Amino acid sequence: MATQKELAKLAGVSAGTVSNVISGSVRVSKGYREKVLSAVRALNYQPNLIARSLKTNRTRTLGMVVPDITIPFFPKIVRGAESAARERGYFLIVLDSEHNHAREVDMMNLLRSQRVEGILLVAAGGSKEALETPGSVGYGPPIVYLDRVPRGIEADSVSVDDRKAAEMGVSHLLARGHTEIAIITGPLTLKNEQERLRGYRQALQRGGVPVRDSLIWPGSFNRDDVVRICHRGLLRPAGRPSALFATNGVTGLEALRSIYAAGLETPRDIAFVTFDELTTDDFFQPGITSVLQPTFDIGHRAVEVLLNRIEKGRPNRTPDKIRLPATLVVRESSDLRSPKTRP
Amino acid sequence: MATQKELAKLAGVSAGTVSNVISGSVRVSKGYREKVLSAVRALNYQPNLIARSLKTNRTRTLGMVVPDITIPFFPKIVRGAESAARERGYFLIVLDSEHNHAREVDMMNLLRSQRVEGILLVAAGGSKEALETPGSVGYGPPIVYLDRVPRGIEADSVSVDDRKAAEMGVSHLLARGHTEIAIITGPLTLKNEQERLRGYRQALQRGGVPVRDSLIWPGSFNRDDVVRICHRGLLRPAGRPSALFATNGVTGLEALRSIYAAGLETPRDIAFVTFDELTTDDFFQPGITSVLQPTFDIGHRAVEVLLNRIEKGRPNRTPDKIRLPATLVVRESSDLRSPKTRP
DNA sequence: CCAATTTCGTGAGACGACTCAAACCGGGCA
DNA sequence: TGCCCGGTTTGAGTCGTCTCACGAAATTGG
Structure with a gap:
């Protein structure tokens, strides 16, 4: 590929002038500029960004x-x-x-x-x-x-603001009259997930609903794990929760799958709210209530x-x-x- | 960030030797190599790929x-x-x-x-x-x-092999006993889409089923268009087809949405096969038969x-x-x- | 019309890494 | 001892672009 030196030869000017035209940092008289630009077209010149970066120390x-x-x-x-x-x-x-x-x-x-x-x-x-x-x-x-x-x-x-976001989702369920709200999280090693769990707790406390450990299901990003945990939770002897809140899209998708797999229908048998969108857009029938991150x-x-x-x-x-x-x-x-x- | 020249000074060798150690193309005696490598560690040297590329003309x-x-x-x-x-x-x-x-x-x-x-x-x-x-x-x-x-x-x-892929999908529907198979395509300006349509035609012909223009629905990647087209096709007076084949994931998702929106259930009311996966993995209930590209x-x-x-x-x-x-x-x-x- | 000023093109020298040819060095051999 | 040889190290030159200081040309003003 052509270089500025070749342009300079073709246009009959110095390499410095070519550079000035190309970079536009120094003004060049019209006549010279035209000469250079026509050489650019003739040789289909593309600046070598590698060389430029080396010199300018900017990429x-x-x-x-x-x-x-x-x-x-x-x-x-x-x-x-x-x-x-x-x-x-x-x-x-x-x-x-x-x-x-x-x-x-x-x-x-x-x-x-x-x-x-x-x-x-x-x-x-x-x-x-x-x-x-x-x-x-x-x-x-x-x-x-x-x-x-x-x-x-x-x-x-x-x-x-993970805590507030989770609080919003859980409060929504509370407002709909749910008190038996289970939460399925991602790995709690992630601070985000901890915060979302805190938001859950906070929402319950503000709503005057006791927080029950049996409704807190710490999950992971492993799809099989999530399905197993939800399965156990949904079928536990004490009766299933009336609502399930998932703290991220990966977990949410598996949770929803588990709900269906357990023969349940949402919202008929259990209400469901998740973080993130489960598909590229609102596709599911029924649509899934979601806490959407920007x-x-x-x-x-x-x-x-x-x-x-x-x-x-x-x-x-x-x-x-x-x-x-x-x-x-x-x-x-x-x-x-x-x-x-x-x- | 450190340069090879600085390494050279620190290690008390020439710049060329440093380069030889770093690039590994020329053998350097053990003593010198060690000196250079400890300088590398001391200065936390990272080679400047920009400079390297300029010289070697390789990126x-x-x-x-x-x-x-x-x-x-x-x-x-x-x-x-x-x-x-x-x-x-x-x-x-x-x-x-x-x-x-x-x-x-x-x-x-x-x-x-x-x-x-x-x-x-x-x-x-x-x-x-x-x-x-x-x-x-x-x-x-x-x-x-x-x-x-x-x-x-x-x-x-x-x-x-788009043609064969489409043929496979349509043949599957034929084998299931369907003869009223509609096809919703993406934009037919794309050769892929044309080929998939040809595959559809070919499958029908091989199966001895007449190709009917009214069952060929040329679509686009515009979601609203697809919904409109499917809506019209599914509710047409002549009766709806018994199966629908979608030639890509975008169109397929909208087609499925249209089926649901029309109050239909798959496969109860209409069989459905699509190219590509509609979600990251097999999620839908019922699962969607798909022609998967590798x-x-x-x-x-x-x-x-x-x-x-x-x-x-x-x-x-x-x-x-x-x-x-x-x-x-x-x-x-x-x-x-x-x-x-x-x- | 000339001096003072401005404008603009030139050419040399980076930037950091690589790559040669040339210099160096220590042994081995005659 | 002197010479040669192979293996290492050195140092200069290079990649393509930018950026100066410099000087030549053009412009201005008195």
Whole structure:
């Protein structure tokens, strides 16, 4: 592919002039500019961003690492991030850590080697280490944590107010008259899941309903585990709860599957509310009442936070810790003992 | 961040020696190597891939452009591609064209500027131009077309045998005794969709069942359109078909929604078969009989084809045109007039 | 019409890593 | 002892682009 030197020869000007025309940083007289631009067209010149980056020490590229691109929740965040990045003239590289912390560290180092100017991280979760290692390196591009906020470190983050979101979902069930509300969580090693559980507790307490341990079902992201736990809970001798609240989409999908597998119908036999959307859009009949996280916004805001840090050049100012609210979308699955809606 | 020059100073050796240790291409005596490596650790050195690429003219990076990362079909292909890339020591950058051809061209140019060594393209589709432009540029990194194969150009491609896949789905319905089989397609500007329609025709002909135009419903990727078309078809005076075949996941989801909206139940009132999975896994009750494309393999094979072209360095050999078979997964939605399965 | 000022193109020298040819060094052999 | 040889290390040059200081040309004003 053509280089600026070749353009310079063809246009009969110096290499410096070509560079000035291309980068647009220095003004070049009309005649020379035209000569260069026609050479650009003639040779179908594309600037070599590699060389440019080497010289300028800027890549206008952001990196993003997510735990699993095949979970619908993440592509939506990616969309938001990509959109914000593009608006500000940046390029976004997305990598998938496959829930694996070691791999995540590799990807972060790869991004650093690629000299990205900032990193958006949805941590692989699980171990404490998982959240702390990347930040603790202490140099390299700034990191913004999405969705999952590290405990110890002071860092920029964009997340959802999990406690309030869960409280909202559970309060909705209380308002519908339910008092026997079970909760099925994801892994409680994740702070998000702990917070959602706290929101559940808080909602019950505010509603004057006793919290019963037998209705708290700690789950995981393993689909089989969730099905087993729900199965046991739904068929327990003491009678099944009148409502079930799931704290994330993966768990929610399996919980709903378990409800059906147990021969139950929602909302006829049990009311159901879940975090996140279970399909790309409202498809289920009956529709599922959901606590929706602002996925697009999470990505979008995170990029804004990151770029402000990068461009404003105040690397040590206090971190932005943004919490976004979730919304409750009420659909049929939480109607109180209404007949099934599918004709 | 540290550079090789700084390492050299710290280790008391020349820059060339440091480079030899890092790249491992030239053997360095043990003593010197140790000195360099301890400097690497001391300064937490990360090689600058930008500089390396500029010199070596290699990036070990592949680019991938998909029309819409939020459609579940694509992340699955991305996973396969990413996995194959990683196996061979390459890095994959994924971009989203948002079904927009102009944007797609931008992304391709961006990838070229980034000096990716090859591009995996799921074309934005629609116009003929959409498929031909990128290839017609005639220089730059090799391109492998995935899923959607360009008409005019001789190029590497990995796709599914759409005709056979559709034939398989329709034959299944015929074997179940259906003769009134309607088909709802995506936009027939896409060759894939045309082929799937041909597969439908072929299956009917082989089965000795007349092809009736009134049962061919050309659709689009617009959800409202699909709902409207299905609604009209399902409620038409001549009576509704006994089975419906959808040629892709997007259309299939809307078609199923329409069936429910019309107050029908599957398979009780109408049998239903679709291309692709409608949710991340088999969730629906009753389960939906589906023609599944080997998504992971499409991505995986595409990277292999691409890397063979890149590494084998035979840029002009005849193109690889790989066609993978789909599989039919039979579930309840195509049972013949069985009672509804959900209790 | 010339001096003072502005405008603009030039060319050299980075950026960080790699890659040669050349220099070096220690043994082995005559 | 001197020479050669293979194995290592060095140092200079390079990749494509940007960015200066510099000087030449054009413009302005008195």
